[in-house]
Amino acid sequence: MSLCAPNSPRTRKFEAIIDSGATRCVFNADLAKYLGLVLKDGIREMTTGISGSQEVWLHDVMLHVHGGPVKIRAAFQEGLPTIGLLGMSGFFEHFTITFEFASKECTLERIYHA
DSSP states (O other), rough: OOOETSSSSOOOOOOOOOOTTOOOOOOEEHHHHHHHHOOOOOOEEEEEEEEEEEEEEEEEEEEEETEEEEEEEEEETTTSSSSSSTTTTTTTGGEEEEEETTTTEEEEEOOOOO
16 A cells, blocks of 8 residues: 655555554654655644554545555554554445454455445
């Protein structure tokens, strides 16, 4: 997958963690800077995760995934210990996701909204 913002180049492809416990997609703030977004010009939101309460900044971006791009409102967080988390809003709403515990694999089937 990759990301892009209005009037910016797409990032290189990268892998992110599919997180069924995440309310929305969250990416490391370094990606916002790469995309030319001014982090704190976004909408400020407080969120709670496994490490407690965190400040994030929301920006509209295009998520380039299997089956074509999807416009999402993503959160960007300083100090996120991974490049990104794919959450309910912005990712799960566009895919049927099947987790296969025994094989430690998951399959994605794109949902195309009319």
